[in-house]
Amino acid sequence: MALGTQLAELAIDIAREAGELARRRRSEGVEIAATKSALADIVTEADREVEDLIRSRLSVERPDDGFLGEESGAERGTGDVTWVVDPIDGTVNYAYGIPSYAVSIAAVIGEPTPAEWEAVAAVVFNPASGELYRATRGEGAWLGENTRLVVNSETSPAGALLATGFGYDPATHAGDLARVARVMPLARDLRRAGAASLDLAFVAAGRLDGYFERGLQPWDHAAGALLVTEAGGIVGGAGEGGTASSTLTVASGAPLFDRLLEAALDG
Ligand code: IPD
Ligand code: CA
Numbered sequence: 001m002a003l004g005t006q007l008a009e010l011a012i013d014i015a016r017e018a019g020e021l022a023r024r025r026r027s028e029g030v031e032i033a034a035t036k037s038a039l040a041d042i043v044t045e046a047d048r049e050v051e052d053l054i055r056s057r058l059s060v061e062r063p064d065d066g067f068l069g070e071e072s073g074a075e076r077g078t079g080d081v082t083w084v085v086d087p088i089d090g091t092v093n094y095a096y097g098i099p100s101y102a103v104s105i106a107a108v109i110g111e112p113t114p115a116e117w118e119a120v121a122a123v124v125f126n127p128a129s130g131e132l133y134r135a136t137r138g139e140g141a142w143l144g145e146n147t148r149l150v151v152n153s154e155t156s157p158a159g160a161l162l163a164t165g166f167g168y169d170p171a172t173h174a175g176d177l178a179r180v181a182r183v184m185p186l187a188r189d190l191r192r193a194g195a196a197s198l199d200l201a202f203v204a205a206g207r208l209d210g211y212f213e214r215g216l217q218p219w220d221h222a223a224g225a226l227l228v229t230e231a232g233g234i235v236g237g238a239g240e241g242g243t244a245s246s247t248l249t250v251a252s253g254a255p256l257f258d259r260l261l262e263a264a265l266d267g
C-alpha cells in the first residue's frame with residue numbers, strides 16, 4: 001500500500017477515536033483549563049487529553065515520525081514524516097457547546113514548517129456532526145466513504161460566499177476588520193463559523209467559495225489545505241513563495257483566488 005494511503009488510514013482511525021473522546025467529554029461538561037496567548041484564547045482539559053491520545057497512538061504505530069501539536073509542542077522524528085495535529089480546532093465553539101469543532105490531523109513530509117513541507121495525508125473529523133473529511137496526496141479528497149470533494153469554480157454575479165476568522169488578541173481586531181472591508185466587494189455574504197479546519201473542508205466541499213484568515217497556526221491549516229488542493233482548489237497566502245502562513249492564508253477555486261488574495265493582503 002502506498003505511504004500516503006497507509007498514513008491516511010491510520011489518521012482516520014485515530015481521528016475517529018480522538019473525536020469520540022472529545023464528544024464524550026463535551027457531553028460530560030467542559031471546563032476551561034487555562035488561557036494561552038490572550039484571555040479569549042482558551043484550552044480545555046479535553047484539548048490536552050485528546051492530543052495526548054493522538055500523540056500516544058502515533059508513537060506506538062509510527063515511533064520514528066515527528067510530531068507538531070497545538071497543545072504539546074513539537075518533536076522531530078528520525079524519519080521524513082511529521083504529524084501536524086490540532087486535537088480540537090474550534091475550542092471556543094466546543095466550550096460553548098456549538099457543534100462545530102474538529103479533530104485535525106495531517107501527515108507531512110519534509111521540514112516541519114508549512115512553507116517547506118508537503119502534506120501527504122489529511123483528516124478533519126467533526127464528531128458532533130459525524131462528518132469525516134479525508135485526503136491523500138494525488139488521490140483526491142472525500143467526505144465520508146463515497147463523496148468526492150470538488151471546490152466550486154463557478155463565479156456568480158452575486159459574489160462569492162466567503163468565510164474568515166479573527167485572532168484572539170483584541171489588538172488584531174482592527175486589522176482583521178479592515179481586511180474584511182477590503183474583501184467584501186467580492187462577497188455575496190461572509191461566515192465566521194469558528195473552526196479553520198472546517199472552513200477549509202467546506203471550501204473543498206464547495207459549501208464555501210473561499211476563505212481567508214490572518215493569524216493561523218500550522219495545525220489550523222495543515223489538514224484542511226490538503227483537502228482543498230486535492231479538491232482542485234488553491235491554497236496560498238503571505239508566507240515564503242506565496243504559501244499559507246500566519247500572516248495570511250487564502251483558499252478558493254482558481255477563478256477567485258488571485259482577486260481574493262489581493263484583497264486580503266495587507267494594503
Ligand atoms: C482557532 C479556530 C478559529 C480561528 C483561529 C484558530 P482553535 O483554532 O480555527 O476558527 O479563527 O484563528 O486559532 O484555537 O480553536 O484550535
Ligand atoms: Ca485547538
